[in-house]
Amino acid sequence: MPSTYDKIATYTVPSSTSSYTFSSIPATYTDIVIIVGGTGSGDASLMMRFNGDTGNNYSTTYLYGTGSSAVSGRVANDSWIVAMGRINTTGGASVINIQNYSNTTTYKTALGRGSGAATLVIAGVGVWRSTTAINSITLSPESGQSFSTGAVLTLYGIKAA
Amino acid sequence: MLNNIAALHPAAAALNSYESISTVTVGAGGQASIDFTSIPSTYKHLQIRGMATFTTATNAIILQNNSDTGSNYAWHQLYGTGSVAGASASTTTTFQNISVAPETTVTAVFVCDILDYGNTSKYKTSRSLSGYDKNGSGVIALRSGLWMNTNAITSLSLKYDSGGNFAQYSSFALYGIKG
Numbered sequence: 001m002p003s004t005y006d007k008i009a010t011y012t013v014p015s016s017t018s019s020y021t022f023s024s025i026p027a028t029y030t031d032i033v034i035i036v037g038g039t040g041s042g043d044a045s046l047m048m049r050f051n052g053d054t055g056n057n058y059s060t061t062y063l064y065g066t067g068s069s070a071v072s073g074r075v076a077n078d079s080w081i082v083a084m085g086r087i088n089t090t091g092g093a094s095v096i097n098i099q100n101y102s103n104t105t106t107y108k109t110a111l112g113r114g115s116g117a118a119t120l121v122i123a124g125v126g127v128w129r130s131t132t133a134i135n136s137i138t139l140s141p142e143s144g145q146s147f148s149t150g151a152v153l154t155l156y157g158i159k160a161a
Numbered sequence: 162m163l164n165n166i167a168a169l170h171p172a173a174a175a176l177n178s179y180e181s182i183s184t185v186t187v188g189a190g191g192q193a194s195i196d197f198t199s200i201p202s203t204y205k206h207l208q209i210r211g212m213a214t215f216t217t218a219t220n221a222i223i224l225q226n227n228s229d230t231g232s233n234y235a236w237h238q239l240y241g242t243g244s245v246a247g248a249s250a251s252t253t254t255t256f257q258n259i260s261v262a263p264e265t266t267v268t269a270v271f272v273c274d275i276l277d278y279g280n281t282s283k284y285k286t287s288r289s290l291s292g293y294d295k296n297g298s299g300v301i302a303l304r305s306g307l308w309m310n311t312n313a314i315t316s317l318s319l320k321y322d323s324g325g326n327f328a329q330y331s332s333f334a335l336y337g338i339k340g
Contacts, residue, residue, distance in 0.1 A: 004336070005179035030184075030334065031210055061292060061299030063241030070248075072241025076297045097290075099212045099270050105330055109212065109270045111290050113303075123241075125270070125292025125301045158210070160334035161181035 004159040005033075013151040016041060019140035020147065021052075022155045027102040027133055029157030034096040036114070036139065038151025040087035043119050044141035046094055047080035048110065048126070050134045054079050062124035080140070081126030085114025087141050087151070092116045102133040178339035180204075185333045191216045191326030195319040197335045200278075202313060205340025207275040209317070211260065211333040214268050217325040222271065223256035225318045226285065226308045230255055233309045240302040257306030260291035262321060265328070269293040278314040285314055 059076045062083035075082050085094020094114025113123040185195050236258045237250040260271035271291035285308040292301035
């Protein structure tokens with residue numbers, strides 16, 4: 001059977017940046033996986049939006065643990081999906097799954113999980129209330145934080161049989 | 162960096178070792194169960210990636226191995242409802258609970274890893290991340306499952322714990338990851 005897990009693009013942050021956009025994403029895969037690793041300017045969750053849509057068309061349910069407590073929260077009618085992972089000055093690793101991203105029948109749902117070194121572990125599910133196929137994905141740390149130099153953002157495509 | 166990524170998502174460290182085995186997309190009229198049969202033994206791990214909508218409100222998506230419907234399973238979960246973080250478990254039960262299930266018209270998504278499925282020396286375990294969000298309601302859950310059997314897994318069956326059908330356009334894809 002052929003391999004069905006392909007790297008589409010990798011971006012290594014050359015200097016501190018508040019966001020990065022994977023654009024012109026091919027529609028030839030079934031699912032998208034994004035892996036983010038590295039440091040940021042401060043402790044922050046990862047936010048995500050699609051196709052440059054800055055409207056309040058996103059919502060998220062999330063869960064995190066700090067080492068002493070577990071908390072769940074929600075953000076509705078927002079301009080970003082939040083809680084897709086974590087980044088901070090020490091490091092962070094996050095994985096985001098977007099399934100059936102190019103279908104034009106359903107809203108798009110993303111699952112993310114990640115951890116910020118020595119801070120917390122987080123998981124979130126977010127929805128973009130649009131049936132439009134996703135062709136670009138923008139990632140940004142929340143609260144005005146930035147990806148630091150050397151952080152790596154990689155976009156993968158998974159193709160189902 | 163690579164080691165961290167591999168630990169979080171093993172498939173990312175071995176792109177050439179991740180292969181599609183089978184995909185089911187539910188047609189008009191819905192489907193009560195999704196069955197992956199005759200799973201080849203040539204992989205180290207399995208991954209199911211699913212997105213499901215429902216024809217009736219229900220509680221969860223469950224997984225049974227090799228058509229075993231006996232009380233040979235256990236599962237645990239950590240979940241968040243948007244206002245409450247909780248945990249629960251079920252032991253000596255008839256299925257693994259692998260995914261939250263939403264109300265009708267809302268899509269739930271999950272990624273479930275079944276580790277070392279061909280091993281005949283130990284019980285089989287799974288882990289999953291699942292959730293749905295409805296702009297004001299939703300659930301996110303991390304779950305683990307156990308099948309108390311040393312047989313190699315050759316088939317997987319997905320269904321609802323309380324009956325009902327997966328709705329049209331629900332899709333489930335089974336992948337194999339080589340070791």
